[in-house]
Amino acid sequence: MNEFSLIQKYFEKLTPDRDDVELGVGDDCALLIPPSNHAVAVSIDTLVEGIHFFKGVEPEALGHKSLAVGLSDLAAMGAKPAWFTLALTLPEVDENWIKGFSKGLAALANEHDIQLVGGDTTEGPLTISIQVHGFVDQAKAMRRSNAKLGDMIYVSGYLGDAGAALQQQLQQLNDDELNSEDIRYLYQRLERPTPRVIMGQELLGLASSAIDISDGLLVDLEHVLDKSGVGARLNLDNLPLSKTLKKINHKVAQALALHSGDDYELCFIVPPQHYAEIEKRFKGQVTRIGMITDDDGLYYIDDDDNLIELTGIGYEHFAR
Numbered sequence: 001m002n003e004f005s006l007i008q009k010y011f012e013k014l015t016p017d018r019d020d021v022e023l024g025v026g027d028d029c030a031l032l033i034p035p036s037n038h039a040v041a042v043s044i045d046t047l048v049e050g051i052h053f054f055k056g057v058e059p060e061a062l063g064h065k066s067l068a069v070g071l072s073d074l075a076a077m078g079a080k081p082a083w084f085t086l087a088l089t090l091p092e093v094d095e096n097w098i099k100g101f102s103k104g105l106a107a108l109a110n111e112h113d114i115q116l117v118g119g120d121t122t123e124g125p126l127t128i129s130i131q132v133h134g135f136v137d138q139a140k141a142m143r144r145s146n147a148k149l150g151d152m153i154y155v156s157g158y159l160g161d162a163g164a165a166l167q168q169q170l171q172q173l174n175d176d177e178l179n180s181e182d183i184r185y186l187y188q189r190l191e192r193p194t195p196r197v198i199m200g201q202e203l204l205g206l207a208s209s210a211i212d213i214s215d216g217l218l219v220d221l222e223h224v225l226d227k228s229g230v231g232a233r234l235n236l237d238n239l240p241l242s243k244t245l246k247k248i249n250h251k252v253a254q255a256l257a258l259h260s261g262d263d264y265e266l267c268f269i270v271p272p273q274h275y276a277e278i279e280k281r282f283k284g285q286v287t288r289i290g291m292i293t294d295d296d297g298l299y300y301i302d303d304d305d306n307l308i309e310l311t312g313i314g315y316e317h318f319a320r
């Protein structure tokens, strides 16, 4: 047995045993039994060292994040997680690294009852690809194309924290007002994001459209607007900021909330008949940040009541 088959062995029993897995890791293919009345939602993400994460990041956190980004895509569709496959490219076989990585991965997999059903390992620059599979009622799945004029725009949790951690790491954040607990909180948000899996499923039938915020609120929301053929107006005063982000320069905090990625919160669109239910059911967990319009693009209203276009305005410009 070579080192790489040893790694495969290592991953074999890490995740829950599901009844819908006829055959899991260890054959040419896995054999999976999807439920008859649902669609299978599928998404793949690749994380490359030096591009998506810093060299030397804690392996346990990396294991968590590698699966979290896929779970977040399932959440944005309203899908219930079921299975995933893992392709791991490693520069060397470092057993401590494998141990940490698999621990982070397994903890999140168990939390969401998602089973590892296949994988591949190769030698090369550190790269992690995970494909996730989940189940969703295809009639209710929250597609990007469903936003309509008059609908409200909501986000879960807080925005900009992960971006602030990244700026801090790059020494581009004025963090004079932040204590060590604040810094720890920001890094936790960057390195161990919480995919909104349960909320995604609970939004089915209430939200018409959703996306997870991986690249930044504006960029991601624009995908929804493009697919739906609508515009939007945001109320920037309503952007949800954590108490840590409220300590830094307000313009910078707002710019991070609008532009920075990696928060893995949900941005979702709610038609008028469901506002009240959303406000009641997700009180304290979600914030209304704007509405869908027939404008061509994304706008906000400034302090002097001018309508300002956000589309195309970069972080640097806005933070000034």
Ligand SMILES: [Mg+2]
Pocket: 072, 073, 076, 211, 212, 214
């Ligand atoms: Mg996504």
